[in-house]
Amino acid sequence: MSASPVSELSAAVERAVSAVGGDGLAVGLERPADPGHGDYATAIALQLAKPLRSAPRDIAGRIAAELESEFIESVEIAGPGFLNLRVTPSWHRHAVGRVLEQGSRYGAGAIAAPGRIQVEYVSGNPTGPVTVATARNAAYGDSLARLFEFAGHDVGREYYFNDAGRQIDLFGESLKARAAGAEPPEDGYQGAYVADVAAELGLGPDADVAAWARAGTDAMIGRIRTTLARFRCSFDTWFLERSLYETGAVQRAIDRVRAEGHVYDADGAVWLRSSALGDDKDRVLVRSDGSFTYVAGDLAYITDKLERGFDTAVYVLGADHHGYIGRLKAAAQALGYDPARVDVQIYQLVRLREGKMSKRAGRIVTLDDLLDAIGVDAARYALVQRGHDQPIDLDIDLLTAQNAENPVYYCQYAHARIAAILRRADGGEAAEPDPSWRPEPAEAELVKALAGFPGLVAEAAERRGPHRLAGYAQDTAKAFHQFYKQCQVIGVEPPVERSRLALCRATAQVMRTALDLVGVDAPESM
RNA sequence: GGGGGCGUAGCUCAGGGGAUAGAGCAGCAGCCUUCUAAGCUGACGGUCGCAGGUUCGAAUCCUGCCGCCCCCGCCA
CATH class of the missing domain: 3.30.1360.70 (Arginyl tRNA synthetase N-terminal domain)
Structure with missing residues (x-):
């Protein structure tokens, strides 16, 4: 660094x-x-x-x-x-030169102790489309992964599909019922998409529930991947829960914690003594009917993650899963791992305020609907701009009807304005401001904004708060807009023009980097 | 009952031991003969939920209380 x-x-x-x-x-x-x-x-x-x-x-x-x-x-x-x-003025010159010299790497590698870190995020059941609620997980998790990587960590991004268990069976039953023109089971999946998927699969009415479930989850996984790609979320690995059962990893994990003395049998079930490891209660691993619980899968999954060489496994989970923290850490400890290697990040839930527009268009609940309504940039920005431990209200009316006032456009506009200046300057920019440059107050403020970027990256990564980047982009855009108003770039004395062009290029660079980290495009024109 | 998160401007939220607490939106008053007005400038707007405590210094840390949200299954 x-x-x-x-x-x-x-x-x-x-x-x-x-x-x-x-x-x-x-x-x-x-x-x-x-x-x-x-x-x-x-x-x-x-x-x-x-x-x-x-x-x-x-x-x-x-x-x-x-x-x-x-x-x-x-x-x-x-x-x-x-x-x-x-x-001194020489510091301002130096700071701008530093940005230009390092380009897209300016601010990178800011973390003190880089490591191998896995970010597991979204991980929704393959039984339905990605919802707006889950979209916060996607936006936060992806930005966090980008931030970690930029800050210097070796990052793996993973999606864990819970493609095993009772929910999947219910999904299969729901699909089969819809295909036969019947209603899904009472506690089954009621959404309109179920009938679509059922029709699309084209399985015969005599196909069994397991076949429906398998084909249905495969289809949903495809849809989920398409939606997430559209939302600019990338994953290195798509992990299937059922693979843990198929390879016997679950049973091996249970044997392992049993050998460590953390397991007991009661009421016909197999229990993990997690209450002795910081969890608030003991957890069933194998039900009295012989089937594995989700916790058993967790044991195998944690083992798999950590044995793949990750120093830290970050789980991005909604506030309704906060009870997971104790359970996962207890599981890690039972397996003999340092529980600190399991890092659970809880984000608060998204509340959707439905206004007039959404009533007319029907309920906006899926991520695709949100993207259709407001676009990827506005959606990503809206979902990461707040601290993840802060609940957020999304007002669809505000995001659509007033989209010109959305801070994301304010940031993008700054970049587009710079691009316009640079187009006009036609490549005559210096690599560094002129030695005679004495920055005016607005210029000095902008330089200080740029100079603060590496420190901000380090802090954001440490606190797991990519929302800092959104705020930073906004602050820097403001500094630029003020500079733009007060300082003419093209056509002033050549040394000043050169200096200001260098400052513009440096600003554009930092804006691109900051916006990219939150998954937002930096357009050349608007 | 137990646990977690959150109470900051009219609204949505930054800031998480330092000087006079900030932004966006809404609303008021101005600014386009120069590089994009999706912009800029000014004014207005606050007992940082309440009460104690720690400190030279607290919106920030600790305790208690109040309010809102979320969890507490041999579901996932």
Whole structure:
């Protein structure tokens, strides 16, 4: 990982901090809300007051005296002991040059400790289409995988099809009933798509339920894959639960935890003593009728994942599955793995507010319907822009009728505007701003926005929060639009024009990267 | 009853120990003879659910309470 423009500044502060006795401390630089407080600020002197047993302002003064960097123009001690830094024009030039030099890799590799990490996401039953509720899983999981990969992890993306068990049997029964013109079972699948699939399969009325189930799930898997590809979600592997039973992996996993002493028999069933491993209760592995439970499949599946070499297995699950956390970690531990290698990310549920439009068009429940209504870009953005532990309300009216006001277009518009400028400039851009460049405030703000990208990527990856990228894209777009309004690019003095063109190219690059990480296109024109 | 998540502007939500708490939308007032007005500028809008605690400093951490959502199956 190469140093980012901001980390070069904080490294200089860290050297000064070490010199006054704060050895090895990481210094966080933040951008003050008040421009009077400089370009970057740190409260490190306040934090050092206690360990150094000195007054914060004195410490700040000593740090300031030790501070040496070609990129820092001035240091000021303010308030209770803040250090306010102002950067030099050469830093702005350097920062823009850094973006252009690294191109699409700018901000990449930001993570401190890269590893092999699997992201398992969506994983809906192959008994129905991808719904809007599941779409949040898809948008979040895919963006998280993109973010991990960009930040430096070796990522595997997997979809786990629960193509075994009672739900699948019910699906088969429902299909067969529809094919015969009858109603599906009471607790079967009622959706209109069931009849479509049944007709499409063309199985004879005498085909058995298992054949219907098998053909039906195969058909649904095909549909799901098509929808997800449209939603720009990619998977490296499509894992079938039934394969775990077919290969005997489930039985082997049960034998393994039994050998470890985590299993007991009661009421004719086989139980996992998960309550001793942090779960809130024991779990049945083999029912009294001899059939395996879903938990038994989990044991085999975790084994399979971790034995494939992943350091961490991330599960992306909806809030209604939060009880899974304890169960999965207990399962991992029972198998002898460090439960920390199982990383469950829970996202809160999507509530769909149906407005006038959706009433007219019928209930919008599937992802395909949502995409038909608002397009992939708006849908991806809407579903990842909020923190995953925050419940979200989707107002279809707002997303469609007011789509011109949607933040995604604001971001895309910034990129399109830059593209227009670059088209006009016709390739005369420099690789770096001119040495004489003295950025105006709007330019300096834009540079600082770009400079913050690598740090943001690292933080977003660490916190598993790709929504940060959406917010970042919006902030950067705002900085660009303000720059655009205040600073003419084409036709000003050549050194300034060259510098601004370089800044434009750097901005376009970062916008492309940030938007790509949330699965949104950066158009050349709008 | 037990557990998890969330209460921040009229609405949807960022921010998760630092200075005067932000954005988008809605609404008000302005800005197109220059690179895309899907834009910009200004004003308006807040007891950060409530009450304690920790701290030099709390929207942020801790405890309790209130409210909303979700889970608590030999379903998946």
